[in-house]
Amino acid sequence: MMVSEAGGGDNARLWSQFTSRCEFRLMQAITYSKYGSPDVLQLNDVPKPTPKDDEVLIRVRAAEATKSDCEMRSFRFSVKWFWLPLRIGLGLRKPRRQILGGYFSGEIESCGKDVTNFSAGEQVFGAAGLRLGAYGEFVALPARYTIIAKPGNMSFAEAAAVPLGGLNALHFMRRARIQAGESVLINGAGGSIGTHAVQIAKSMGAEVTAVDSGIKEDMLRRLGADHFIDYTKDDFAGAGQTYDVIFDMVPGSSYSACIKILNSGGRYLSGNPRLSVMLRSPFTTWFTDKIASFAFAAETSDELMALREMIEDGKIVSIVDKVYPMEQAAKAHRRVETEQRLGAVVIAIGGSPIEQT
Numbered sequence: 001m002m003v004s005e006a007g008g009g010d011n012a013r014l015w016s017q018f019t020s021r022c023e024f025r026l027m028q029a030i031t032y033s034k035y036g037s038p039d040v041l042q043l044n045d046v047p048k049p050t051p052k053d054d055e056v057l058i059r060v061r062a063a064e065a066t067k068s069d070c071e072m073r074s075f076r077f078s079v080k081w082f083w084l085p086l087r088i089g090l091g092l093r094k095p096r097r098q099i100l101g102g103y104f105s106g107e108i109e110s111c112g113k114d115v116t117n118f119s120a121g122e123q124v125f126g127a128a129g130l131r132l133g134a135y136g137e138f139v140a141l142p143a144r145y146t147i148i149a150k151p152g153n154m155s156f157a158e159a160a161a162v163p164l165g166g167l168n169a170l171h172f173m174r175r176a177r178i179q180a181g182e183s184v185l186i187n188g189a190g191g192s193i194g195t196h197a198v199q200i201a202k203s204m205g206a207e208v209t210a211v212d213s214g215i216k217e218d219m220l221r222r223l224g225a226d227h228f229i230d231y232t233k234d235d236f237a238g239a240g241q242t243y244d245v246i247f248d249m250v251p252g253s254s255y256s257a258c259i260k261i262l263n264s265g266g267r268y269l270s271g272n273p274r275l276s277v278m279l280r281s282p283f284t285t286w287f288t289d290k291i292a293s294f295a296f297a298a299e300t301s302d303e304l305m306a307l308r309e310m311i312e313d314g315k316i317v318s319i320v321d322k323v324y325p326m327e328q329a330a331k332a333h334r335r336v337e338t339e340q341r342l343g344a345v346v347i348a349i350g351g352s353p354i355e356q357t
């Protein structure tokens with residue numbers, strides 16, 4: 001309206017102000033509007049979020065492309081009993097939250113008026129919880145979420161690869177109450193959670209057996225694994241070894257075979273429980289001298305701080321397989337889903353370099 005009322009030169013000036021204001025309120029984000037293959041991911045201009053009084057606006061620099069992101073995108077979850085509650089939560093006909101990304105690193109852009117624990121420019125990393133949104137250039141999150149200062153000795157790419165794997169691994173390794181010298185088997189050790197679990201179990205003094213596919217052996221041994229079993233060739237349950245702790249992230253593994261190879265007083269922890277495992281676990285705990293449990297990690301700030309300390313002390317490193325630009329988000333998801341990646345797949349959000357500390 002204003003534009004059409006103004007004269008020629010004014011028109012151009014007002015139009016340019018109007019468009020730059022519009023651009024200012026837009027950001028680029030990887031979005032998806034229907035469930036499906038990686039090709040449903042599109043790079044789009046979307047409204048830039050505005051932080052509420054208790055929120056921080058984060059300029060995202062890197063986001064991990066996780067197995068969970070791929071599961072939410074395709075709506076193919078390995079744990080079937082979870083289908084209905086998830087579908088209701090995530091959107092029955094199409095995804096309710098159209099920007100994925102649960103784990104990120106970045107910088108505080110601005111803070112809501114009630115936020116006292118962050119300041120603009122601070123480098124952070126953390127978890128977006130059920131809000132997601134880290135596949136966009138900016139994400140607004142409550143300041144009370146699991147967001148803390150980024151480790152000083154990690155690049156944005158490396159830091160983005162920590163929260164999912166590190167928080168989940170730390171939760172389960174602490175829950176296992178590992179004592180120095182105990183034998184710990186980690187099934188699915190080469191993934192985001194497993195690579196952190198191996199390092200954390202080693203830092204607790206355990207003797208670690210890593211189970212994954214053969215191409216991950218070198219990486220897992222470098223991270224500290226004492227023994228390695230290639231699941232494509234050997235069955236760890238049939239090798240005649242027993243363990244004090246089994247951390248199992250593979251949904252199809254045999255529960256009874258795992259319980260059988262636990263030592264007396266041993267603990268079995270499932271990070272990916274089928275309904276049958278959830279039903280059988282309490283009976284194992286009540287009626288045998290072994291403990292079986294499953295959990296969904298809470299992902300707290302205290303745990304992330306403990307991880308940062310371990311990173312800064314050199315006890316944990318972050319393994320980044322490959323960094324993709326935003327336009328190649330579909331490729332990033334394909335690599336997570338179908339290829340034999342070594343470490344985390346990271347998406348560089350925005351244009352600036354993310355691989356230096």
Ligand SMILES: NC(=O)c1ccc[n+]([C@@H]2O[C@H](COP(=O)([O-])OP(=O)(O)OC[C@H]3O[C@@H](n4cnc5c(N)ncnc54)[C@H](OP(=O)(O)O)[C@@H]3O)[C@@H](O)[C@H]2O)c1
Nearest residue numbers: 067188190191192193194212213231249250271295296297
């Ligand atoms: N409980 C919780 O709170 C929680 C939280 C987050 C995620 N999760 C779940 O935990 C699981 C692991 O997550 P993640 O992010 O670490 O996944 P990930 O990065 O994909 O890692 C899974 C690893 O397991 C390996 N694997 C596949 N089949 C195997 C088998 N039969 N035996 C041994 N290893 C096998 C994979 O290797 P290949 O390359 O050979 O496939 C991969 O290295 C996911 O299913 C996820 O949904 C649970």
